Amino acid sequence: MRLKNTFYVIGGGGAFLVFAVPLLWALFRSVQPNDVIVAAPDGKTFFDLTWDNFRTLIEGPGNLVRAVGNSLVVAISTAVLTALLATLAGYGFARFRFRSGPVLFALVVVSMMIPFQAILTPLYLEMNVLRLTDSLLGLVLFYTTVNLPFGVFVMRNSFASVPVELEDSAHVDGCGTLRMLGSVLRPLITPGAATVALYAFLAAWTEFLGALTFLTKDELYTLPVALVNVQAGAYGEINFGSLVAGSVIAMIPCVVLYVGLQRFYVSGLASGAVKG
């Protein structure tokens, strides 16, 4: 027992450092001026901390503020739309019997197994025809689709665990389908919907390949794609200070949402939220 505790303290402490230090280090780097970051460490200047990197991001030519705004708009819209559509579909699949039900549900499940990375080319051509490339709306629709199968799955299970009797008595009181969803069922399925929204937000916020493919205009770039421009020195010389400050901004919502809503995140993992 003693030995096990020693192992826990040493192993846990060591692993804590391995996982926490690089993230804290990035935070520290973001308040170092660019010329210190690119130089060999020198004790005299190493701790000259400044907000310059963040100021450059806001005032500089890269217009990262706009990219953050784009990312926020896309991620929030994706979260709301995914949760809404998944809730409606989850209710339909869990409670209603209709002829095409099983086939349609199978369709949604099968689409879970098709990685979007593998259908990117035809998807790009189709979105082009629909005028959804170079459009934040297009990106939202795409991200919503990527997150929907898992969302429908979670919401179907949420509704299935609510007793049918509850709906019957509300129906006797003259409650229609939408009011049923909005008032009687809402408190019971909120945890499921929160899980779906959380995953959709984080997936949209961190997604890279799709945004890189579907967006070509600077002013529409989401944060990860805008950071590629910073990294490539598209705005003059490469500014590592801006790059690390932008990365820190990209991390903040992930850390805050995960730490704050861990309960929902973990329950999503159990339902197969992550595909790789």
Added chain:
Amino acid sequence: MSTAVRGARRRDSGSRRAASAGRRVGQGSLTHPSRTGLLLVSPAVLFVGVFVLVPLVFALVISLTNWPLIGTVKFSGLKNYTAIVSDAAFAKSVLYTLLYTVIVTGPILVLGYALAVLVRRKRRGSTVLRTVFFLPFVVGLSTLSFVTVLEAQPDSGLINIVLRDLGITDGTTAWLVDGPLATGLICVLVVWAVSGLTMMLLMAGMQAIPREYYESAELDGAGWWKQEREITIPILRRTIAMAVIISVIGSLLAFSQFYILTRGGPGTDTTTVVQYIYNRAFVQLQLGAATALSIVLVIVVGLVTAAQFRLLREKD
């Protein structure tokens, strides 16, 4: 089989399903009319249809043509597929992706398992540890890759400074312009970033194993490793396979960390399959060829999933 019999069957299975759901909610249900059901699911089904199934079918069509961005589309039969066989650059990207997958899968599982063992029981600090171990995964590989870019710089990056101070290198290594070095760096980054996911998946399984199993094993004098080998691993075989499948699929589809850190270079030395297809489609604009490669990728990822599930079932 006659339609009447089939119809009766369907009704039968329908009512059985409804009965198992608690009570009858069949087609004639007043509270749950079937048309409302169809209406409720149709937006989601429409999305999946338009953005997953249409592209998939479209892919089959495109892959049989030359499909230029400008100009007339020419049917080319199976030419795009037969060309894959002699496409040395594609073969290189496939081999590279497989190599990468082979390198990272083991360490991700071992590290993820070790972390899960560390935090599976409720102890002082275990919740904090769990959160911290999982944070890199939540932050995501693309953001972590951007940070790695500056820490991999010669003379100034943290990686080089630490290695120099440990006396291992002289601190001038240019990690990102050398194939093997960049591969090594990316593998370390990925193992660090995603083993938290394996930890979470395994931990959930471990917590479901009754404690008595371990207590009686301890009475029999079984040590820690013996308990893991004879209790945890056999019980968790499915969960472990699941975690491995998820990590293998992620590796086969790897893109952002390579794109950000090396752009697939130097030359095409670190070009993964997804990046190769991306280049063919969006840099060289050979959409027909790229789509044929995509279909190969869909099939390969599908087969890996199926093969691993099969392996899992056979062992039972």
